[in-house]
Amino acid sequence: MTRSERGRIRVAVSTVILTMRRDRGATPRVALPLVRRTRDPFRGDWALPGGWLDEQESLEEAAARTLAETTGLAPSYLEQLYAFGAVRRSPSRVVSVVYWALLRADEVDAQSAAFEASGTAPDNVAWNDAESLPTLAFDHNRIVEYALWRLRNKAGYSRVAQGFLPPAFTLADLREAYETILGRRLDPANFRRQVEAAGNLIPTDEFRTGSHRPARLYRHNTDVALADRGPLSPEETRTP
Amino acid sequence: MTRSERGRIRVAVSTVILTMRRDRGATPRVALPLVRRTRDPFRGDWALPGGWLDEQESLEEAAARTLAETTGLAPSYLEQLYAFGAVRRSPSRVVSVVYWALLRADEVDAQSAAFEASGTAPDNVAWNDAESLPTLAFDHNRIVEYALWRLRNKAGYSRVAQGFLPPAFTLADLREAYETILGRRLDPANFRRQVEAAGNLIPTDEFRTGSHRPARLYRHNTDVALADRGPLSPEETRTP
Secondary structure, eight states: OOGGGTTEEEEEEEEEEEEEEOOTTSOOEEEEEEEEOOSSSSTTSEEOSEEEOOTTSOHHHHHHHHHHHHHOOOOSOOEEEEEEOOTTSSSSOEEEEEEEEEOOHHHHHHHHHHHHHHTOOOSOEEEEETTSOOOOSTTHHHHHHHHHHHHHHHHTTSSGGGGGSOSSBOHHHHHHHHHHHHTSOOOHHHHHHHHHHHTOEEEEEEEEOSSSSOEEEEEEOTTSOSSOOOSOOTTTSOOO | OOGGGTTEEEEEEEEEEEEEEOOTTSOOEEEEEEEEOOSSSSTTSEEOSEEEOOTTSOHHHHHHHHHHHHHOOOOSOOEEEEEEOOTTSSSSOEEEEEEEEEOOHHHHHHHHHHHHHHTOOOSOEEEEETTSOOOOSTTHHHHHHHHHHHHHHHHTTSSGGGGGSOSSBOHHHHHHHHHHHHTSOOOHHHHHHHHHHHTOEEEEEEEEOSSSSOEEEEEEOTTSOSSOOOSOOTTTSOOO
16 A cells, blocks of 8 residues: 555444334334445445545535435434444445434424425335344444433433423423433432423423423523534534 | 545544643643644644554554554543544545543653653654644644533533542642633632532542641542543454
8 A cells, every 4th residue: 555545444424313202102212214225235234324425525514415315304413423443344444423413203204204205215214213223234233322322421411302302391391301311210309300400491481281280391591502512613514 | 436436535543632731830731742744734833643544453543553653652541532524624635533531741751751762752742731732733723622622521520630630639639630621710618519529539548748737638439430431342442
């Protein structure tokens, strides 16, 4: 290998898009879209949405493009998860930079329906429970595990759970999102005390009414950043 | 470009090594090693230690190798900071995966002295105050800014500050590390109350004696993880 070729490695991007799915009456679950591969290696196996980084696009642009091409999904923001670069993670040497985002189920449904209606949607995409995945191509099982670990971890110190919620929500909605992320039940009274003490919620004057007693709606205090947005700057944002 | 060449982008690694430097009597400061470039582009400018990713090494191995080759430093653990991939961050297209670590000043001194004694140390490395850097090559000023932001941010919810401290330390040592990271003074009584309430410190039976009244030494509770160690696994760890 000549000196000028050093560092010439194939670079790919993938995305982990997490949503909270609720089947009628069942406990909500974290779900993500997968794409069945139509080419070698791992032809026929499920994989994360993704593709090659092109010369004239940033990493985040490549992640957004390949996600939109396969799933029609367009999260308002993709956060960089990790760069995976083990030597043998693919038959040829590939570094994959992985992005992730949380989407509400109603956003997923609206974007998916619009994509179907466009006539350009491929038929090899399916949503899967994050906790019961098949064996995925490459190291994608490990990547999903890491995304779920980061999600549970961030739930402890950031407002990441609100990525699953509409702008106004009840404390029960918020607790359910945390329970889904953490995979365990939380005591309602303790949960209420903790979120009220944290001071990240702003009570509204609105209530949700229905079969139960009216529940106050809350909004998140947007003075606190939702997520680590990375070293954003004019250079890192999308080029026109 | 043929299909088989898609994604062929040059991949580099860089490292941000942070230490806490104390000049006699002065306020301690965060410092990092820089390397003066001997080749184009940016010949003669200062840059982070780093180099090209080779075909047969993982990202972390490349970061550790290039750091050791230039500075002789060998942190016990390098954490991935971020993958920088803006299209115009370098004259040719380069994706840089950046790692970071905290080193104690005495570790830096011992490793640097051993490297000097080996006779292989290059003469183009210097330590700089993180808060008063010259204009660095590429987007390296932005990378350092991001590393410092992450350090300050992590100080709020993790034990990152202990990366600057020996295994046993006084509360004044710990407060000084936090003050250096955050760039502001902290009230000693409030600080003591907060760290005691957090329960991450284990008091020892040892005291530091000297010109002041004896101060109890503490250790960190190692049941809590020091840092996000990434998706570590047999595949991601170094190959033999």
